[in-house]
Structures are given as C-alpha cells and as structure tokens.
Amino acid sequence: MTTTATPSRTVRRRRAVRRGSGLRLWTWLVIGWLLLPIAVMILFGFNDTSGKVNFTWQGFTLTWYEHLFAIPNLTDALLNSLGIGLVVAVVATLLGTPIGMALGRYRFRGRGSVDLLLFAAIAAPEIALGAALLSLFIILGVPRGYGTVVVAHVAFCIPYVAITVRARMAGYDPTLEEAARDLGAGPWTAFRLVTLPMLLPGVVSGALLCFALSVDDYVITSFNAGRTVTFPLWVYSAARTGVPPQVNVMGTLIFAAGLLVAGANVLLARRRAG
Amino acid sequence: MSRPPARRARRRPVAALAPYLMVLPGWLWLAAFFVAPVLVMLSLSLQTGDFIDGFRQTFHVGTYGDALATYHTQLVRSLLYGGAATVCCLLIGYPVAYWIAFRAGRHKSVYLFLLLLPFFVSFVIRTQSWNVVLADNGVVLGPLKHLGLLPGDFHVLATPYAVIGGLAYNFLPFMVLPVYVALERVDPRLLEAAADLYAGRAATFGRVVLPLSLPGVFAGVLLTFVPASADYVNAAILGGPSTTMIGNIIQTEYFTNLDYPGAAALSFLLMGTLLIAVFLYARALGTEDVLEVAAR
Numbered sequence: 425m426t427t428t429a430t431p432s433r434t435v436r437r438r439r440a441v442r443r444g445s446g447l448r449l450w451t452w453l454v455i456g457w458l459l460l461p462i463a464v465m466i467l468f469g470f471n472d473t474s475g476k477v478n479f480t481w482q483g484f485t486l487t488w489y490e491h492l493f494a495i496p497n498l499t500d501a502l503l504n505s506l507g508i509g510l511v512v513a514v515v516a517t518l519l520g521t522p523i524g525m526a527l528g529r530y531r532f533r534g535r536g537s538v539d540l541l542l543f544a545a546i547a548a549p550e551i552a553l554g555a556a557l558l559s560l561f562i563i564l565g566v567p568r569g570y571g572t573v574v575v576a577h578v579a580f581c582i583p584y585v586a587i588t589v590r591a592r593m594a595g596y597d598p599t600l601e602e603a604a605r606d607l608g609a610g611p612w613t614a615f616r617l618v619t620l621p622m623l624l625p626g627v628v629s630g631a632l633l634c635f636a637l638s639v640d641d642y643v644i645t646s647f648n649a650g651r652t653v654t655f656p657l658w659v660y661s662a663a664r665t666g667v668p669p670q671v672n673v674m675g676t677l678i679f680a681a682g683l684l685v686a687g688a689n690v691l692l693a694r695r696r697a698g
Numbered sequence: 699m700s701r702p703p704a705r706r707a708r709r710r711p712v713a714a715l716a717p718y719l720m721v722l723p724g725w726l727w728l729a730a731f732f733v734a735p736v737l738v739m740l741s742l743s744l745q746t747g748d749f750i751d752g753f754r755q756t757f758h759v760g761t762y763g764d765a766l767a768t769y770h771t772q773l774v775r776s777l778l779y780g781g782a783a784t785v786c787c788l789l790i791g792y793p794v795a796y797w798i799a800f801r802a803g804r805h806k807s808v809y810l811f812l813l814l815l816p817f818f819v820s821f822v823i824r825t826q827s828w829n830v831v832l833a834d835n836g837v838v839l840g841p842l843k844h845l846g847l848l849p850g851d852f853h854v855l856a857t858p859y860a861v862i863g864g865l866a867y868n869f870l871p872f873m874v875l876p877v878y879v880a881l882e883r884v885d886p887r888l889l890e891a892a893a894d895l896y897a898g899r900a901a902t903f904g905r906v907v908l909p910l911s912l913p914g915v916f917a918g919v920l921l922t923f924v925p926a927s928a929d930y931v932n933a934a935i936l937g938g939p940s941t942t943m944i945g946n947i948i949q950t951e952y953f954t955n956l957d958y959p960g961a962a963a964l965s966f967l968l969m970g971t972l973l974i975a976v977f978l979y980a981r982a983l984g985t986e987d988v989l990e991v992a993a994r
Binding site: 447448450451454455457458459460461462464465468478479480481518519520522523525526527529530532534535538541542544545547548549550551552553555556557558559560562563575576578579582583586636639640642643646647655656659660663667671672675678679682683686 | 716717718719720721723724725727728731732733734735736738739741742790791793794796797798801809811812813815816817818819820821822823824825826827828829830831833835836837840867870871920924925927928929930931934935945948949952958961962965968969972973
C-alpha cells in the first residue's frame with residue numbers, strides 16, 4: 425500500500441522543483457510589477473515629447489538632461505527639498521541619537537513611556553501628524569513656510585533615528601567604555617574614542633534615512649508648507665495637468681544617487697567587517 | 699589612592715541623570731510638535747465659529763456627529779480601500795516573503811534589495827508613473843484600444859481598482875518585510891520534524907509555518923492598513939470624484955472650506971479609529987517587535 429500510495433522519490437522531487445519554480449516566477453512577477461513605474465520614469469525622461477504632455481513614447485532624446493533646470497520654479501522646489509532634507513537630517517540626528525543611546529544603554533524610570541512616544545509617532549498616520557501640526561500653527565498664528573516644514577519633518581524623523589541608533593547599541597559592550605575610563609580617559613574622551621566610532625554606522629544610517637524621508641515626504645509637507653513648494657509638492661500639483669520630462673530626469677538622478685549611497689554604505693560595512 | 703572612590707561617588711548622581719539628559723531635547727521636540735499638536739487639534743475640534751470671526755472653545759461635541767453624518771461615506775470607503783489594499787498586499791506578498799525566506803538561498807539580500815528599490819523613487823513620482831502607465835490612451839490601454847480589444851471609452855484611472863492597485867503597490871514592501879522577518883526566524887529543524895512526523899507539505903505549512911509567521915502577518919497588516927487607509931495621494935492622482943477618501947476631505951476642509959473644527963474632528967475620527975486598532979494589535983504582539991519591524 426505504501427509503495428503505491430506515496431509517489432516515488434523522483435516524482436516528489438520533480439513536484440517540489442515545479443512548486444518552487446512557481447513561487448520563483450511569482451516573486452519575479454512581483455518584482456517586475458514593483459519596478460515597472462521606475463522603468464517608466466527613467467524611460468520617459470528620454471522621451472522626445474513636446475510640451476508638458478508626457479504620456480506616449482515619441483522617440484529618444486537627451487534634451488531634458490541638457491535642459492534639466494529650464495523650469496525655474498521646479499528647480500527652486502528641488503533646491504528647497506534638498507536644503508530642508510539637509511537641515512532636517514542634522515537636527516533630527518542630533519536630537520534622536522541621544523534618545524537611541526539612552527534607550528539602548530540605560531534602564532531608567534520612564535523608559536517605557538519614551539518607547540511608547542516613539543512608537544506612537546511612527547504608527548500615527550501621516551495625515552494626522554500633518555493636520556495636528558497645522559492646527560497648532562493655526563491656533564498660535566504661526567505663518568506656514570520653510571521653517572514650519574523643517575519643524576514638522578524633524579518631529580517625524582526623530583523616532584527613526586532613535587530606533588536606528590538603539591538597534592546599533594544592542595551590540596554594544598559597556599565594559600569597553602569602562603575600560604577606557606580605567607585607562608585614564610575622561611568621560612568625553614571615552615565617548616569620542618570608544619562609543620562614537622562604534623555608534624557611527626547607526627548614526628549615519630539614521631541621518632541618511634532622515635534625509636530620504638524628508639525629501640520624499642508629501643503629506644505632512646502639504647499641510648505645513650504654506651507658500652513654500654518642495655519637489656513632491658510641485659510634482660503633485662503638476663500631476664493633474666501633465667508632468668514635464670524634467671521631473672522624470674530629476675527622479676532618475678535622485679534614484680541613481682540613492683543607489684550609489686546605498687552601495688557605498690554596503691561596501692563600507694563590508695570593509696569594516698572584513 | 700583615596701581619590702578614585704571620591705570621584706566615583708561624585709559621578710553617581712550625574713550618571714543617574716544621564717539618560718534623562720540624553721532623552722530630554724528630543725523628547726521636548728516631540729512633546730511640542732507631536733503631543734501638543736494632537737491636543738490642540740482635539741481642542742480645535744471642539745470649538746465653534748468661523749474663519750472670519752475666529753473660533754471659540756465651546757466644547758461643541760456635535761461637530762463630530764455632523765462630520766460623521768456628512769462624510770461617513772468617505773470614511774467607510776477609506777477603510778474599505780485600505781482593507782482591500784491590505785488583503786491584496788497579503789495575497790501578493792506572502793508567497794514572495796515565503797520564497798525569499800526558504801528558497802532564495804544565498805541571494806536573499808539581493809531579492810530584499812529589489813523589493814526595496816521603489817523606495818529610492820519619490821512616492822509622488824511612483825504614483826504619477828502609474829498615471830502614465832494606466833492613462834486612457836497610454837502605453838497599455840492605447841494599443842489595446844487601437845486593436846479593438848477594448849472599447850474606446852474603457853478606462854482604469856478614476857476607478858476604485860486604480861486607487862486600490864496604487865495603494866497595494868505603494869505599501870507592498872511594508873507587508874513583505876515583516877512577514878519575511880517572521881518566516882526567516884522559523885527554525886528549519888521544525889520543518890524536518892514535521893516531515894518526520896509524516897506531515898505533508900500542506901499540513902507542514904498550515905500547522906507549523908503559517909502559525910509561526912502570524913506575528914509578521916499582524917505587523918504587516920498594521921503597517922499596510924494604517925497608511926493605506928489614511929492615504930490620499932493615490933486617490934488624488936489615480937482616482938476620480940467617486941473614489942474620494944477621507945484624507946482628501948480633510949485636506950479640502952482645511953484649505954478650501956477653512957472649516958478647521960470640522961477638519962480637526964475628521965482627523966481625530968480617523969486617527970482615533972486607526973490608533974486604537976494599532977494599540978490593540980501592539981499590545982497583543984509587544985511593541986518592541988512592531989517597532990523593530992517598523993524601523994526597517
């Protein structure tokens with residue numbers, strides 16, 4: 425009975441292979457689906473279209489790379505985004521890193537509530553954060569603009585830095601710093617020479633994450649930007665009438681820069697490990 | 699020789715304060731620009747008045763009832779679209795996470811990287827790209843219509859399918875990653891043990907793998923459902939007048955109608971509903987796990 429009911433070993437293996445390859449095909453289909461809009465973005469940056477309607481393929485051109493900055497307010501929006509991203513990355517990293525270190529290193533009263541605060545800030549839907557801050561600024565009569573966007577972005581970035589740094593602290597051995605102190609290093613020197621270098625990859629990834637989140641953010645920005653226009657805001661408002669190819673080119677360049685930074689990060693991590 | 703103990707004694711109170719001093723600046727920022735705004739929004743939602751004469755605190759709870767009565771369609775629609783997108787993400791993403799966790803071998807990180815590639819492109823541009831792909835006479839529908847395979851007035855944009863598809867597209871990685879993390883933690887010896895006990899593949903999956911992956915599924919559901927329900931970019935770019943979500947309404951209320959109490963009440967209704975769900979889930983799971991997943 426057993427010999428007839430159970431399929432032979434080769435049949436079973438063949439079936440397993442077939443089943444595995446079905447999932448593999450599915451995975452590749454999903455990856456294709458995920459990458460399709462990116463391919464379209466890159467491709468339509470080379471589209472020889474006239475004017476703002478960039479929906480159908482008209483032939484290959486490099487003209488949009490040449491005239492990348494031909495639309496002054498789009499260029500301004502991009503510069504605004506990059507500038508805001510830079511300030512936000514610095515401020516949020518300065519504020520978030522110590523939180524991550526404290527959470528990773530000390531057990532203290534109130535630790536749980538700090539955890540909860542970070543969790544709530546990450547879990548709350550963006551629109552609620554944006555609307556709540558806008559309400560505050562309306563009540564206080566603060567005019568919305570560049571500054572309020574920075575304030576808003578720093579607020580939603582702090583938890584991400586804190587969590588990234590805390591994850592890095594998980595592998596940290598506090599006796600190293602104590603050893604440095606025993607060898608005569610003051611608290612600041614021990615921090616600078618022992619703790620900081622160990623922490624640095626976490627801090628750098630936190631800062632990069634902030635920059636990326638800030639440059640990409642639409643929802644919170646749209647609530648608090650006033651008349652200031654950032655790159656995502658510009659693209660959003662253009663989406664109804666037609667997005668000019670320069671947007672595709674800028675998107676492509678940001679994509680390429682992101683890949684370069686990510687690649688460099690991986691290489692550095694490998695070199696450090698090896 | 700008597701010096702070090704004295705120094706250590708003096709250091710101790712500072713050491714006890716250290717974590718508080720480190721947390722304080724960032725905590726103050728979050729208190730001022732996250733906690734306080736939420737309270738202010740709550741207060742604003744209970745005020746009455748208008749934009750020109752100003753608003754006064756009257757603790758008028760009726761605004762919530764009015765907001766619900768006027769916009770319950772959009773609120774329910776947001777939850778439905780968010781739910782549908784979450785189900786799509788689960789059905790599409792679970793097999794992918796499963797294959798990467800168990801079958802991708804040495805190349806796991808490559809596949810994960812490919813799944814994360816969309817995050818290197820701006821959210822608005824990604825969504826706008828679908829607008830190009832799905833355009834009424836665009837690269838996909840144009841040729842099909844030209845060949846007569848589709849009627850001339852066929853369209854995908856401005857339908858619920860376009861919005862739900864866009865949401866599923868944008869939030870898929872938030873489902874795949876936590877499920878993958880949970881599956882990756884499954885001890886392969888458990889699978890061998892199941893096989894040794896004559897469990898077939900279906901039984902092994904149903905009684906061993908699936909239960910062990912449920913925490914990841916719960917986390918993924920949260921990370922997808924909350925932002926998808928609250929999103930309005932997809933509805934604005936890919937949708938039409940009949941696919942308006944609650945986010946679009948909140949934005950219009952704030953910026954076009956200048957009805958701040960109404961808008962605040964709507965935001966609160968949305969946030970309240972979603973946050974309660976999140977904290978119930980988080981309690982069941984332990985916040986640490988969800989945070990860890992959220993940070994990825």
